Amino acid sequence: MAPHDRYNTGIASLTRAVKKYLHVINIGIQNNLTYRFNFLARTLFGLIPLLAILFVWRTIYEGKGAGSTVGAYSLAEMISYYLLVTVVDALTAVNEDDWQIAADIKDGNISQFLLKPIDYLVYRLGLFVSGRLTYLAVAAVPLALFILYFHKYFVLPASWTTLGCFLISTLLTALLQFFSSYTMAMLAFWVLEVSTFIFILFAFEYIASGHLFPLDILPPGIERALAFTPFPYQLYFPVSIYMGKTTGVELTRGLLIQLCWVAAAYRLARFAWNRGLRRYSAVGG
Amino acid sequence: MLNRYANIYAALWKNSVTREMTFKSNFLLWIFVELLWFGLQISFIGVLYLHTDHIGTWTKWQVVMLVGASHFIQQIFQAFFLINCTNLSELIRTGKLDFLLLLPVNTRFLVSLRQVDLGGFVNAMSALAVVAYAARQLHFVPGAAQVAGFFVVCAAGILIHYSLMLLLASISFWTVRAQGMVWGYYNLFQIARMPDDAFRGLFKALFTFAIPMLLVSNVPVRVLVNMGSWGFPLALLLGMSIVCFLLSEWGWRASVRRYTSASS
Numbered sequence: 001m002a003p004h005d006r007y008n009t010g011i012a013s014l015t016r017a018v019k020k021y022l023h024v025i026n027i028g029i030q031n032n033l034t035y036r037f038n039f040l041a042r043t044l045f046g047l048i049p050l051l052a053i054l055f056v057w058r059t060i061y062e063g064k065g066a067g068s069t070v071g072a073y074s075l076a077e078m079i080s081y082y083l084l085v086t087v088v089d090a091l092t093a094v095n096e097d098d099w100q101i102a103a104d105i106k107d108g109n110i111s112q113f114l115l116k117p118i119d120y121l122v123y124r125l126g127l128f129v130s131g132r133l134t135y136l137a138v139a140a141v142p143l144a145l146f147i148l149y150f151h152k153y154f155v156l157p158a159s160w161t162t163l164g165c166f167l168i169s170t171l172l173t174a175l176l177q178f179f180s181s182y183t184m185a186m187l188a189f190w191v192l193e194v195s196t197f198i199f200i201l202f203a204f205e206y207i208a209s210g211h212l213f214p215l216d217i218l219p220p221g222i223e224r225a226l227a228f229t230p231f232p233y234q235l236y237f238p239v240s241i242y243m244g245k246t247t248g249v250e251l252t253r254g255l256l257i258q259l260c261w262v263a264a265a266y267r268l269a270r271f272a273w274n275r276g277l278r279r280y281s282a283v284g285g
Numbered sequence: 286m287l288n289r290y291a292n293i294y295a296a297l298w299k300n301s302v303t304r305e306m307t308f309k310s311n312f313l314l315w316i317f318v319e320l321l322w323f324g325l326q327i328s329f330i331g332v333l334y335l336h337t338d339h340i341g342t343w344t345k346w347q348v349v350m351l352v353g354a355s356h357f358i359q360q361i362f363q364a365f366f367l368i369n370c371t372n373l374s375e376l377i378r379t380g381k382l383d384f385l386l387l388l389p390v391n392t393r394f395l396v397s398l399r400q401v402d403l404g405g406f407v408n409a410m411s412a413l414a415v416v417a418y419a420a421r422q423l424h425f426v427p428g429a430a431q432v433a434g435f436f437v438v439c440a441a442g443i444l445i446h447y448s449l450m451l452l453l454a455s456i457s458f459w460t461v462r463a464q465g466m467v468w469g470y471y472n473l474f475q476i477a478r479m480p481d482d483a484f485r486g487l488f489k490a491l492f493t494f495a496i497p498m499l500l501v502s503n504v505p506v507r508v509l510v511n512m513g514s515w516g517f518p519l520a521l522l523l524g525m526s527i528v529c530f531l532l533s534e535w536g537w538r539a540s541v542r543r544y545t546s547a548s549s
């Protein structure tokens with residue numbers, strides 16, 4: 001085969017693969033749309049505790065007097081922090097993917113994927129993407145209204161470069177979220193109930209990724225220690241880029257570290273799958 | 286009559302204990318998960334109070350007590366009612382409710398109390414320990430009357446949670462999508478553990494008079510440590526618990542009527 005031909009077949013198989021998984025995304029969207037009401041309820045109810053936290057912060061700032069700050073945050077910055085967290089979370093959070101993957105393993109549904117030319121990880125990634133797209137479509141209106149209400153506090157990024165870095169980092173966050181959830185779901189090969197393990201990891205992620213409060217209001221020692229874990233890269237990091245808290249060399253270094261965590265999580269996900277399958281066939285065979 | 290129901294309830298308890306003990310390690314793991322999340326809420330308060338010494342009129346240990354009381358109420362609610370409320374839509378979808386309707390026992394009683402979540406009691410104890418520790422930090426020793434008052438008010442809060450959630454779960458009789466609503470309500474527990482001073486205007490009115498989230502945990506703590514004027518909020522909480530219960534009974538009856546007619 002001439003090199004030229006090989007190149008052409010390569011392109012052809014790549015196109016086929018892309019088409020195949022685009023189809024998965026398409027089916028995923030249609031499936032998810034059935035649950036649009038649930039998505040809407042989730043968004044609306046989710047905004048209420050957020051509003052409550054914002055009110056608590058407002059009271060704290062009022063108690064401290066006009067023009068006061070918490071860490072490096074003014075009240076306006078604090079509010080925009082939470083708004084950005086909500087946006088990034090809507091773009092990147094794993095919804096029910098981990099439960100579904102665990103259920104697929106437990107119920108033996110994955111057997112059919114072992115027989116087909118479909119990569120289960122890529123297949124699930126496609127469904128994850130479709131889940132996020134549908135969620136965004138449903139959540140966009142209430143979320144936009146909410147942000148509009150707080151529009152005074154919602155700052156635009158400092159430059160196009162900042163916005164670009166923010167988007168890249170958000171994409172990496174989504175991948176990190178997905179691969180780590182996928183790995184956790186692989187536990188279903190070994191234990192009957194994975195939900196406790198998922199909730200335990202989620203608890204750490206919830207507090208250490210900046211869901212509850214910006215990480216740089218913590219005592220510096222704890223903040224530095226957290227930087228050695230993947231958690232800040234699961235939410236806090238892209239938000240800090242957007243708000244101009246991470247710039248220059250730190251930004252480049254941060255993005256590289258985030259990329260490393262994504263690669264590590266991907267390897268771990270593949271590894272867990274392969275080990276799990278060995279056990280799976282042993283049980284099934 | 287009462288004796289018969291007590292016997293039935295004892296049997297339900299026995300079933301639940303047997304069920305939990307089949308998966309002992311899982312039972313313990315769930316307790317650990319709840320403990321972890323509880324610790325997480327308290328650390329959040331710790332972080333907030335690194336940067337301030339009061340939220341409205343609430344000091345640090347008062348808010349810790351509030352988080353503890355709120356956790357106590359939530360866990361007792363969870364122990365008795367949560368699974369049962371979330372399972373209602375499943376009972377309707379699978380038609381298992383038919384079987385419960387046929388039994389010569391009040392159906393609401395069976396539906397609401399069928400399963401007991403024993404872990405909830407263990408977690409409630411850890412919540413009480415936090416309340417007690419916070420009281421110590423406040424150099425405060427409550428009298429017997431205050432402690433009794435605290436538990437009575439907590440019971441009223443639990444009754445409100447139960448009534449509202451059953452009401453939401455009853456929507457399952459009309460649409461299969463009610464489960465989202467029930468879990469949505471669960472989100473509101475997060476408001477209950479925030480100091481009421483932080484809220485005003487429409488938000489405060491809504492979550493005081495319509496969905497009394499800002500009363501259920503705040504009032505017990507105010508009663509216990511005798512904080513501010515709690516006479517009116519207390520009367521309001523007790524009144525609301527009765528109203529919510531009656532409302533849920535009305536909603537339940539209307540729903541069951543609909544179920545019977547739908548399946549025939």
